[in-house]
Structures are given as C-alpha cells and as structure tokens.
Amino acid sequence: MRYAYFPGCKIAHHLPAHGMSVEAVCDRLGIGLERTEFACCGYPVRHESQDASVYSALRGLAQAQSMGLDLMTPCKCCFGNFQHASHQVSQDENLKLRMKNLLDEERLPFPETVRVRHLLQVLDDSLDTVSKAVTRPLRNLRLACHYGCHALRPAAVTHFDDPLAPTVFERVAAATGAVPLPWELRLECCGYPLRGRDESISDLLMAKKLSGAAASGADVLATACTYCQLQFGRGGGIPSVLFPQLLGLALGLSPEALGLAPDAPWLGRLEKE
C-alpha cells in the first residue's frame, strides 16, 4: 500500500510533531509514503480566489497522478479542498478548461483518476492490520474524538463519512484499545479558520469545544487535522493530542519518536494498567 504523501503547509514549521507521528505510524504499519515537492493544497487561498484555490489543488492531484498513486493527507482541510476542487471542475466546464490550460503549461496531466484519502480512511481501510499491530493498548484512555469540518461537510462533495453520524474516527480510535466517548459537540468547528480574522469568535468556538470535551469525561481530545490541533493546542484544560500520536503509543513507539513531551500528565493514565 503506497500513497503520495501530502503533509500540507503547516506541518514543517507550525506542527512538526504531526509529520513525525504520521511518518512513524505509517512506517510501523507498512504504509508506504512517497514524497514529492507538493505545493499548497489551495485551502488557505480559497477566501481570496476560486481559481487560485482550485488550481493549487488540481496541481497537487496531477502530481500524484503522475506518480501513479493515490494521495494521502493527514489534514482535514487539505483533504476537503482537494475534494472541493475536483467537485468544482466536474460542475463547471469553463473552469475545467482554464485549469486544463494552466496544467498544460506545466506539462501536468489533468487529474482524472487519483483518489484523495485522509489518514483516518487509510487506517480504516486496514483496520485488522492496525488492531493486530497494537502492542500496548491504551486501555484506560477515554477519548473525545474531534471530527473537523472540512473533511466531513459538505458530504456530497467530500465523501468522507456520514455527515450527521460519522463513525470512522471512533472506529479507528477503538482499535488502539482506547475508549472513544460519545459527546455532543464532536462535529462542531474548532474555530481555527477565524484565527487572524476574528480572534474573539475563534476563541469562543475553541473554548466551547474544549469545555464540551472535558464535560464528556474524556481524558484527551483527539484530533486528526493539523489546523484543529494548532487551534486546540492554544487552549487550556483538556489536553489535545494528535491521533497518530495516540496510535503510535499503542503501536509501542516512544513518546519522543512521536513528538510528544514524555512528561505530559495525561501519559500517566497509560501507566495504570
């Protein structure tokens, strides 16, 4: 199983632990990550220009198609924008023509066949393998899984999971031995898209989510998106942890190899076997 690995822009500087843990986990599970120099997925520029956003996404897809691989990203926003761009060109012949011309100039094929997969889907595809590879089940850990908007909605475009009652995150989380809890706000927005735009609303959305997760009785809030983690990483209260880090622990990897601080208090719960 090999994928063109699309980490997204924010990992290198803002959240290197996400990249570290995704790579470590995939390495352990035998998921091959092929690298190439991708540009941005086009999600951030979507506020400014539809064409710039769609072209950025199609260019990434075209690169993956040239590699003969499907594309895998650990970021929900990258995932959503790839799906959105493909949907846009399928709906709009003129847009498709403009995009084909731009791709032509870079000698890239128009991406027709490449599939975009989020890390959670890739793990879900081989849930048995994941379960069997777990050597250190996270038995005592109660998780509040945070879905992240851009992969989930609009479902007619993203085709990620049932938009009103998704289960993929909990399914994969349960494979680590942890206990995913049902909680009311799991499908709500983290508030990151308003960072730098409307800080006060962004803070309010984040606080609401964090208190909701804490109220559910969870030990940690689990994320599977770079932006969501960047947002919750700013807040206090319940710790927010990247899902690949949790999975990595269950696979027997050390906290350091996953970019985790070994003295994080919530890690203490794992010791109480």
Add this chain to the structure above:
Amino acid sequence: MDFFSAGLGLACLSFVLGLAWRVHGRPGSRLPAAPEQDRRKSGLAAGLADIILLRRTLRSGKVRWAGHMLLILGFLPLLVLHAMDGIVTRPLFSGYEPTLEPWQSARNILGLAALAGLALLAWHRGRRLLPLSRFQDWALPGLLASILLTGFLLEAAKMASPADFERMVADYFPEADSEEFLALQALWARENGVRFERFLPTAPEILEHGRELHEDRCAGCHAPTATAFASRALADALPARIVLPRTVPPIFWHLHVGLSFLALALLPWGKFLHPLASSANLVARGGRRDSGFPATALGRNLALEACTRCGQCSLHCSVAPSRRVLGNADILPMDKLADLRSWLDRSLDDARLTDLVEGSHVCTECLRCTQVCPAGIDLQDLWMSSKAALSEEGRAGVDGEFRKRTAGEWALDLGSRRLGGVGSSGTGLADRAESFWGCVQCTTCTGVCPVVAVSTDPQRDLDLTPQQIMNYLRMGLKAQTLGARMVWSCTTCYKCQEHCPQGVPVADILYELRQLGARTLRHKGKP
C-alpha cells in the same frame, strides 16, 4: 591625480559610503520582537562550512554549486594575488613579476575557471530562472565577465603590441644597437607572438643572437608568453596583416581597471553585496535551517540584506500556483523580500504595498523557502513578523479592509457599482436565481451556525444572519451583504449547507462573497 588613483579613490569612497548606508540600520521597531528561542545546534563551524563548501548552494542544485565554486576559486585568487599584487604578492614572494611563471599560467587558468563558472551560472539562469530575472541579475555576472575578458584582451594586446616591445627595450636595454634590436625583434616575433610591421629575418644565426640577448636582458622578468596560454591564443588569432596601433593596450588597460573599480564601487548595492552579506548571514545562522535563530534585530537586518536573488525560494514556493493565477509578483518570496525591505525603509508606494499585503497573506508559512535559501535567510521569521507588523499598521489583508467599515458604509460604496460575479460565466451562485428557489427562510442555516450561537446579539456582532444574507441575495441586494460581519466571520464549517433542507449552498455562497470582496479590492487598488 592619475586615472588609477582617482578611480581607486572614488571606488573606495562609493564602497564605504554605500556600505554605511546599507547597514545604517532601518527602523527595526517596525517588526515585532522575535520570540525567544533556544540556542541549540548553532555553531560557528557549521556556518563556516556553509560558506566555504557552499553546502546550501549544493542542496539547491549541482549546476549552481559548480558555477559558484568555479567562479569563487577562480576570481578570489585573481582578486588577491593579481589585483592586489602590489600589497600582497610582491611582499610575500621575493622576485615576483606578473610576467613570470607560475603567475602567468596561473592567471590564465584562474581566469578561465571564473569564466566557465559564470557561463554555467548564466546557462542555469537562462534555463530555469528567466521569468524571475531582472537587470541586476544579469549586470553582476556581466560585469565580472567583462573584467575577466578585458583582462585576457589586455594581456593579448600587450603580447602583440610592437609599441610595448619598443617601450620595454627602451627601458631595459637602452644601449641596444640596430642589429641587436633587430635580432631581439626577430626572436620575439617568432617565439612570443609580437606583431611587427616590417618583415623580420628568420635566419637561424640571427635568431640565436636574439635568444642570447633575450636570456641576458629579458628572460629574468619574462617567461615565454605561451605560458599565458589563453591570452597567447587570442593574440595568435589576430589576422596576420593586422599590427596593433599604439593605443590599443592602454584602451584595454583602462577598460580592465575601470570595470574593476566599477565593481568595487557597486559592491554595496543590490545583489552585488551578496558575497559579503550572505556569508555574514551564514555565519550568523550557524548552520540552522529552521526558523527563529538568531532572534535579534541585527540578525534580521543581516537577513534582509543577504538575498542573492538566486530565485530558489520562488522556484520552490508552496503558493507558486496562486501566483500563476493571481499574477502578483509579491506572492513569491524573492520579490516579496525586496518590497518588504522597501516597506521597512518607508520607501514603498501604495500600489506595491497592496501587492505586498496580498503576498504576505497568501503565504502559508510552510518554511520551505527558509529551508532552501542558499544564503540561509530566515525568511519564515520575516514573513511571520512582517505579517503581524502590517496588520498592526492597519494592513490586515482583504478581511481587515472589510472590517474597517460597517456593512452600511460598504453598501453605500458598492451599491452603485457593478460588482460582477465570481465564476466562469460571470454569474456565480450568488447571482443565480436558481440558487435560492428552494429557500423558504426556515432559518435552519442560522439555527445551526456556530458563529451565530456564540454571539449574544447576532444583529450587533454579525449584521446579518446566514438566512438573512440568502434573502438579500435572492432580492439581488449583493452590495448590501458584502460588508456584513457574518460574511467575514464565517468559520467555513459548512453546517448551514449540510443542514439546509432545501439544498441551498449557503457556505459556498459565503465563500463566493469573500472571493468577490477580494476581487473588488484588488481591482479598486485600495479601498
């Protein structure tokens, strides 16, 4: 004062004044203070290795590395041992004469190496960097190549020039009689490539006589000119019937020396400084490729000056596709850095500032430019701090511009204008009646909106709710919605669209309104 001293004096003056101006320090306070960073893994040795071995340049491409290596290994010794021979080579090496071996052949080897390096660099630029190149990108290698070429031409002209031969004989063999003069001429014409007007004898005994005189009077300071192989080849390439007039060698001398002074005078300007500034920056960075070190105002000023305009950042930029669509040069790092420098120096005009702000906001802070920069510039730190500084001064991008005025003010301003639509046909979702046919104003979109939910008074905080925006658009009142806080504080969670029982693409329409706002500002220049 002669040409040499005057030229050298002026060039040095320009160099010193220019350098002082360049490093006089800009208002560093314009950028917010850098966050304190740890000081791990920084080392002088790593920085020096980056300079000497050009390690970062090697990472950006073998051709660029080879070109730079050849240029530096050729040009630097020429600069020290040849251009400054009076104060370096002569005191260090007893019996030094520029016309003796090994100096003569060394000059030719070094000069050819430097020229080969320049040729590689020009080829690389022409092949990969043509669209990014400006005048100074060609001026710097062009000037260096001219210095090297005039050097070869000067040497060749001196070899071929009969006037120079006569001057040397008059200086070092003044008592020569006409027979001795002829013998020496015959030998030099045959062996050393001097071109005389008169026909010269080739009889072996005359040449033998000439050789004896040569050994006695000339050879002490003159290796055979054939050892200066490149120049000699140039001299030999001169058609046989041409005899160089007396004025030719001085012309090449003035060109060679004059161009060298010009290079010295230009050294503090533009990318001419990069051999010094980039080296200093590499030492300051101590081998680091991440961001945040050194976190000092001095470090930032050094970083701002260290750009070589090599274009690597722009070639690898993550938002280069956006640059292709939007056409703004300041989306790419290399040009953005130049405009950022002007902005910090308060010399950026308003139109360029608009470009800089857009470029600053399209950047995704992906670190790649910082990782590839051969000069080791911490671009990431400059982008992040300048974005904050621009916002601080009221330049927070499209979003910030729209928040400066109320929805009512925007409605008045934009109401009389044809806003056009976003999308291929000029009519986007917001312009199509079909988009809203199904809307029954059931307020589900507003009811599920998390932004509305965290507001105690949506009318005050957001101007309009999502369902009100749909209603305005249905009535064709687009200008009335464009400045509404709801449009700009939408968190793009798509709950409205997902939950709409009638299939109205609410979130897509809000996206479209923001895109339209961005385009309106771009076309307007500034609000």
